[in-house]
Amino acid sequence: MTSRPELEIRRGDNLEVLRGLRSGSFDLIYVDPPFNTGRRQSRTRIRAVRDANGDRKGFHGARYRTVEIARGSFEDSFDDYLAFLEPRLAEARRVLAPSGSFFFHVDFREVHYCKVLLDRFFGRASFLNEIIWAYDYGARTTKRWAPKHDNILWYAKDPKRYIYRASEIDRIPYMAPRLVGAEKAARGKTPTDTWWHTIVPTSGRERTGYPTQKPLGILERIVRVHSKPGDRLLDFFAGSGSFGEAAIRNGRSCLLVDRSAAAVAVMRKRLAFAAPKLASRKSVSARSRGSRSGRG
Numbered sequence: 001m002t003s004r005p006e007l008e009i010r011r012g013d014n015l016e017v018l019r020g021l022r023s024g025s026f027d028l029i030y031v032d033p034p035f036n037t038g039r040r041q042s043r044t045r046i047r048a049v050r051d052a053n054g055d056r057k058g059f060h061g062a063r064y065r066t067v068e069i070a071r072g073s074f075e076d077s078f079d080d081y082l083a084f085l086e087p088r089l090a091e092a093r094r095v096l097a098p099s100g101s102f103f104f105h106v107d108f109r110e111v112h113y114c115k116v117l118l119d120r121f122f123g124r125a126s127f128l129n130e131i132i133w134a135y136d137y138g139a140r141t142t143k144r145w146a147p148k149h150d151n152i153l154w155y156a157k158d159p160k161r162y163i164y165r166a167s168e169i170d171r172i173p174y175m176a177p178r179l180v181g182a183e184k185a186a187r188g189k190t191p192t193d194t195w196w197h198t199i200v201p202t203s204g205r206e207r208t209g210y211p212t213q214k215p216l217g218i219l220e221r222i223v224r225v226h227s228k229p230g231d232r233l234l235d236f237f238a239g240s241g242s243f244g245e246a247a248i249r250n251g252r253s254c255l256l257v258d259r260s261a262a263a264v265a266v267m268r269k270r271l272a273f274a275a276p277k278l279a280s281r282k283s284v285s286a287r288s289r290g291s292r293s294g295r296g
């Protein structure tokens with residue numbers, strides 16, 4: 001018998017929360033970390049040059065002034081980002097079940113660096129797909145091809161033993177239905193590793209107002225294909241709780257972690273349908289009434 005799915009929302013730094021979780025206890029983890037860690041530093045390299053009017057006194061009374069020879073704020077911030085991710089990725093692998101999968105959502109600016117980092121923790125053989133989420137919304141630059149996609153890297157803890165439920169994949173229309181015949185055209189085809197999906201509509205029920213909210217359609221596909229009803233799921237950069245909603249609507253349990261009070265408030269309100277007490281309680285753990293909703 002499958003037990004009822006549970007939903008838990010925790011506020012706090014995810015590294016601390018992760019360190020307190022049992023090894024091997026999650027079947028599927030999805031994260032969508034921010035680029036900016038909030039620790040942007042601007043490191044400046046300086047050199048002292050001799051100058052009779054300089055403000056610093058040196059050896060034998062000679063005077064010096066300080067000149068800036070380099071400033072590296074972008075690189076420093078980026079180095080910080082990878083250093084910030086490292087211990088969290090190590091913990092993510094530890095808490096994954098033996099047949100578990102890890103989905104890492106990022107964009108074209110960081111994906112190459114993150115892939116190299118993830119290979120170190122999971123092993124290259126565990127890398128199974130780079131999913132391109134392509135959308136077509138917003139302004140276009142006239143200086144280069146307008147970037148309109150995100151990258152989602154899929155790693156299995158064990159590349160010989162992972163969950164991929166092909167029968168759960170939704171079907172999409174053929175681009176040229178007349179080339180495949182009526183029956184096939186009516187059935188549609190399965191998507192490849194390039195997923196065309198609109199961003200969260202600017203007006204509409206799904207929108208929470210939380211910046212960087214990801215669409216349910218993308219996350220429900222991941223949940224259905226890479227986990228089973230009753231499984232335990234985790235998002236430790238949860239934001240508005242999109243992954244949690246996808247999990248609960250499909251009968252999976254989910255732990256959501258975010259350090260921001262605003263994110264936790266949005267999640268409590270958004271997921272109150274699953275556990276009404278969440279909307280008002282301080283401690284945010286509750287049994288949910290989540291079930292398959294037929295959405296998607």
Ligand SMILES: C[S@@+](CC[C@H](N)C(=O)[O-])C[C@H]1O[C@@H](n2cnc3c(N)ncnc32)[C@H](O)[C@@H]1O
Nearest residue numbers: 013014032212213214237239240242258259260
């Ligand atoms: C890009 S947003 C996630 C958006 C989410 N996928 C959604 O659909 O709403 C990243 C989230 O990570 C959270 N965050 C950043 N650093 C964190 C940390 N060290 N611990 C916990 N949460 C963190 C931020 O507060 C932010 O809500």
